[in-house]
Amino acid sequence: MRILLCSVLILFRFTVRGTALPEDSLEEKFHTWTPEFRYDYTYHHGIRGWLKLHHVPANFAEAGNRCKYEGGELATPLDLEMLEAMKDTLIGETYQSVFIGVHSIFSYGDYYSIKGVPLGRMPLSWTKWGPSFDIDKRCVVFFQNGTITNDYCNKAGHPYICYKRHENETLSICGTIDKDYMYVPDLDTCYKIHARRTTWRDAFMTCSAEGAHLLVINSEKEMKSVVNLAKPFPRDIQIDLFAGFVDLNKAGQWTTIHGVPLEESGFAIWNTGEPNNSGKTEYCGSFQYSTGYNDELCDKKMGFVCEKKKDSLLPATGKPSRILTDQFIIFKKG
Numbered sequence: 001m002r003i004l005l006c007s008v009l010i011l012f013r014f015t016v017r018g019t020a021l022p023e024d025s026l027e028e029k030f031h032t033w034t035p036e037f038r039y040d041y042t043y044h045h046g047i048r049g050w051l052k053l054h055h056v057p058a059n060f061a062e063a064g065n066r067c068k069y070e071g072g073e074l075a076t077p078l079d080l081e082m083l084e085a086m087k088d089t090l091i092g093e094t095y096q097s098v099f100i101g102v103h104s105i106f107s108y109g110d111y112y113s114i115k116g117v118p119l120g121r122m123p124l125s126w127t128k129w130g131p132s133f134d135i136d137k138r139c140v141v142f143f144q145n146g147t148i149t150n151d152y153c154n155k156a157g158h159p160y161i162c163y164k165r166h167e168n169e170t171l172s173i174c175g176t177i178d179k180d181y182m183y184v185p186d187l188d189t190c191y192k193i194h195a196r197r198t199t200w201r202d203a204f205m206t207c208s209a210e211g212a213h214l215l216v217i218n219s220e221k222e223m224k225s226v227v228n229l230a231k232p233f234p235r236d237i238q239i240d241l242f243a244g245f246v247d248l249n250k251a252g253q254w255t256t257i258h259g260v261p262l263e264e265s266g267f268a269i270w271n272t273g274e275p276n277n278s279g280k281t282e283y284c285g286s287f288q289y290s291t292g293y294n295d296e297l298c299d300k301k302m303g304f305v306c307e308k309k310k311d312s313l314l315p316a317t318g319k320p321s322r323i324l325t326d327q328f329i330i331f332k333k334g
């Protein structure tokens, strides 16, 4: 038994993010172990999953999208465990309410969760004033005391909580559960080609939510790698992809999204005739025809590339594990 335990310990020691832990912290590590997802989500044993409170208000659709891009969904108190975990998450916060994944967008008054569970099946009650009689208020907000009311879906902004259920997912070499990130060993970097055609700003937001950033090409080698990765995708995606550079002040001064002038970024080849600021409306960057840059309309809907470092979603080195609790012990002393 002891031998088996020792082997498991040794194996674990060298597989936790590939780093060896000092002997004396090993035991503590086991008692505080939680499954890996991403540094900005907190694991709750009671709901077998992670929660993340978004402080910056968003409308209902934005909240749902951001949760989805982060790998989760808009948190919804479907049962008492989730209700309590969400109330705990809001302890000490000054704002009053958060959006939850419940709405009556399809037909006024018929409230369902985003996965189709009727409101009556949830451990929730309306505030003592009851729901507002305004047929445009079709999305549900949740108060710290566990009561709910309805508000505008698109006109109102509220903080919100994202939830990721713990299944059997594992972090890839790219440090994410998102299997679409592809590792390029030569660059020690991961990339994801998005074939969901969208605006430059939404592309930026998506990459950011995925723990990545919109592609910044820093070398010809990187450019060629991206061209290769895009080859299996539809032609329109292959030949025109939003990238991480902009003319922020609309003054013809192109910088990367990291504030570096394009000429100093390691790759600054424009396609013939570009940047042409066509129609005096092109302030966002794209990589076109697998050859070079184009200035593009920011609101055009196109594919895009996210670029991710392997450790971008892991907790910072040297910091303790996110959750310190002894409720979840996977290895008992033999």
Ligand SMILES: [Ca+2]
Pocket (backbone or CB within 6 Å): 215, 216, 217, 218, 222, 307
């Ligand atoms: Ca890069």
Ligand SMILES: [Ca+2]
Pocket (backbone or CB within 6 Å): 274, 275, 276, 277, 278, 282, 294, 295, 296
């Ligand atoms: Ca152009």
